[in-house]
Amino acid sequence: MTLAFESPEENALHLPDTSRFADFTINCGGYSWKTHRAIIVQISGYFARMCHGEYKEAVNQSVTLKEDDPQMVARLIVFLYSWTYPMTGKDAKKSADSVRRLLASNDQAYQDQSEDENLLTFHASLYGVADKFECESLKENCQKAYIRALHGSFSIPDFISSINVVYETTPETDIGLRKWAVFVA
């Protein structure tokens, strides 16, 4: 297993794959990912509080996410490492690869969002996840992507289902997506 990559960003992208120095396990939907505390606490308030606290998870150094969608969580984890939104940017392919690697150990097929039509729903869902896990920068990225998608072409069903997601997964005080949805609607 080689460790030398071209840049720290590259390093970060690959880290979820390796178990070297991994000290925190995230279990979700049958998956079990070995992660590094030092990294996941950086931009996720949820993980920061969990790992620095005195609860069971801190003691056992692992958490089981009982009601979260592993597709979303995988993308969250990759974002925590690379700070890159999985959809856009020059590293999109690389993060897609990372996500694929995270999800490859299961039968569930990796769903490649770049070919999908339901992008609005995707962005909205990831926004909700980012909100729960207290990751502001991911939220911002989702919001931007959502807005960009709104400016492009989109399907109405996709739009409607994204609105559902927004209303279900964010509190009413959070208007980040609501205002855009309302605006367009």
Next chain:
Amino acid sequence: MAPWQGLTNNDTVDFDVTWGILEGALREIHAKNASKLSFEELYRNAYKLVLKKKGEELYNRVSGLEQELLRENVRSRVVQMVTSPLILGASGEQVGGQAHQRRADGERFLGVLKNAYKDHDICMKMITDVLMYMERTYCQDQRHPSIYAMAMALFRTQVLRSPATDQSDINVMAILESAILDMIAMERKNEIIDRPLIRACICMLEELYETFQEEESSKLYLTSFEPKFLESSRIFYHREGQDLVANADAGTFCRHARKRLREEDERCQQTLSTLTDQKIKSVVDKELIGAHIRDVINMEGTGVKHMLDNDRLEDLSNVFDLNSRVDPKKAALKDAVQKRIVSLGSEINNMSSGAVVPPPNNASEQAKKEEGEKDKNVNQQTASAIKWVDDVLTLKTKYDRIWEEAFKKDSNMEKALEYSFQEFINANQRSSEHLSLYLDEYLKKGAKGKTDLEVDANLDKGILLLQYIQDKDHFENYYKKHLSKRLLQRKSASMDIERQMISKMKMKVGNTFTQRLESMFKDMALSEDLTKQYKTHVAELGDPDTTRIDLEASILTTTMWPVDSMVRRNEDGSTKTACIYPPVVENARKRFEHFYLKKHSGRTLSWQPQLGSADIRATFTKPDGKTKRHELNVSTYAMVILLLFNDLPADQCLSYEEIQARTSIPENELCRNLQSLAVVPKTRILKKDPMSKEIKPGDKFYFNESFTSPYMKVKVGVVSNAGSKAENSDERRATKRKADEERGTTIEAAIVRIMKQRKHLPHQQLIAEVIQQLANRFQPDVNMIKQRIESLMEREYLERGPDPSKPSYTYLA
């Protein structure tokens, strides 16, 4: 349906069930069992409640729970520790005994309270973590206080401000505060207390606020504890100040005050809070220092006067620091120091004037008799003048050191010292004279037993004193007088040093009077040159006559030298003095005068026989035929007298009257010189018949062939005319009169100068400007200025201004 729905929660969430889970968890957290709980689960439950719009209710439930826990569990634990000594202490009743019991109770109580707070703090932070989603949603924009803030406010209301017992309304906070104040009071009596424990409780008070707003100024520490602390400290220091002043000495008081300041500083750093630092120091400043420092400074026997006299530098430094704290001008200290300096200075003044014996107003015979005694007194006066300067300089050195080391070179104190020195120096009418005599002593040959360096140092110190003297014109007159004697009698140790003195004076005081002094030096230099030229001239005349006399002349310009002190003016105002010179001398004199007048026609030379000296080679023939030669150095008059005996056969004498007739020497000079030649034991060149001490008409004088002396060169000093000495009161009066006249002239010159420039000036301003212009010379008397203005108006230099209600003057060209 799109695959990205994720796991949205369509199932209804039962509030009570979910709350049940959370409530149980919160209790476990408070029971310190958090490690058994799952963060994920609790967080998720709260998250779901919030998404279902039950966030507000969740918040209220949490608030209610905390309130219950605090009231039931925490408060009861704390209140258990409240004992009756503590209650008594808090209700203001002084319990003298049981101090140790009270302290032990207090420490226990503080310990429990501190731990309760710490636990609450930790738990609430952990609870905030799991409930963070709700807090982010409902506590934004300060719509509700954060969970932590809410919980802390509850701690304040449910625990601190709750009654400590069932009977009274003294609350837990009051018990806490009085226990702490009690411990501080003990520490002020040098007992050991548990500082970290107190500090922890103080930190609690700093972290709690009166309201949710959590403004700095509403910290419980500032609103509740600090005022009580300051008040109790005020009472304490008030009492302590009074005790100390009554029982301790000044040095102890100051040391103790410093100690208390250090203590309070430490207390704020380690036990209480740095917020209180300035405030408690103000209390100490006001109650301990400010209220008593003046009394301490003026304390009998141990106050500043004692410290100054005994060079207690450290004590003085303490006093200085303490006084500075309460008064940047240090008025109390300044007053004491000034008083002492002026008092010591006046003593010095009195000591020197104590040597005066007022001369009696008798007839001249008595006067001659007493002159001998007077002279002795006057020499004593000279010595005491020198002592005066020494004493003043010693005093100055002492106080300079005190200023440097104890008063930290403070500029206020520097001015005060200057002022006091000026005050007593100028109160002494004779300070200028004293200073000039002092300098004269060190400028003459043979400054007794001192090295060159010491002499130089002393001269510098003397110049220092000059700056304090206000009447610098008086000083100039004395200095001129003494300088002329030094120059003419060749008594200066070194011309270089003399010149150095002049330039030092110029630097310190300006060159108004050094100008005239410098021209005296010029005269001496010119005279030297002239003498050389004369010698060459004489040599060229050929015919060296062995009896020719070597003449050294000093020609003095009348206006520059203090002629009036050297000569008695005749009735016509001229300075010619009568004297019949021996022919040899008369020839030499005529020849020189001729030589000089050829060079400088239009000038007049008036010879001054009462000054000057002569070197005579005298041969004494012993009875056994052996001859002894001596070189005698005598005054001019003495030379004239002695030469009379040249042509006299041995065994023949000259009477007093004959000598007088043949020399025309004035009576008192004649007596003095005859005394030195015939009466003074070591220089009896003449024999007197009768052998009495007084010179009377009818006395006869013989040449004393049997005169002996172990030295080849014999100096015959003239009684009481050698050197400079202090003036007697007649002379002093005369000097003052003359000085006043000169001052009048100087003032007039200044007035004219000012008016010429300004053309028109109001009265007050003119006076002010005159004073200012002359400040460097002397302090003019306002009346004198007024007189001079009147006089100038009479002589039509000035006239009165137009408006009679506003007095002013106009310059008349």
